[in-house]
Amino acid sequence: MTALELFAILVLAGAIVVLLYYYIQEMKRTGSAGFDTVKSSVTTMGKGVSEAGSRVSEGISQQYSSRNVEGESRMSGVGERVSEMSKKTWGRVKDVPISTDVLSSRIDEFLNEQSDQLIKDWSLATKSDVNELEKRYSKVSRDVDELAKRFDEFRGHANRKFEHIEKRLKVLEDEEEPEMSQ
8 A cells, every 4th residue: 555545545534533523513512413313424424434445445456456557547546536535525524514603602601601700710800900900090190299299399398497497596506606705
């Protein structure tokens, strides 16, 4: 068996597994199929796979039995069969919904139901929490600016008072010195 033939068989088997998975998922989602329906579908698919396998093995045995056929024609025959099989498989796959909408909607439902608990467990912040913090920050920054302005005014006023007190103290000290020297 050549690498190309092995690859074709693996691609077919993978496609069948994917089809089976999406089929079962769709049946679970709609709830329209019981185990017997799935079992009969799997049996039908199994028969299809065995028929495809027998056709591939017939093609392989025909290729090896005719030794006088050149290599390129043998490979083109395999390519044609693989192409034919892929068209048949694609016809089955294109009807299967390959969408994340169902999963996304279920995740959204879960998050909506459990959002309060998730916020508490993970210590998350909500938009209202962030808005409240922004309001508090802007108020504090305004208050700090106002306090800095008032402090500068107080500092100027206090410096003027200190200068006035120092002048008076100096005058008093100057008056005391002449009396002491006597």
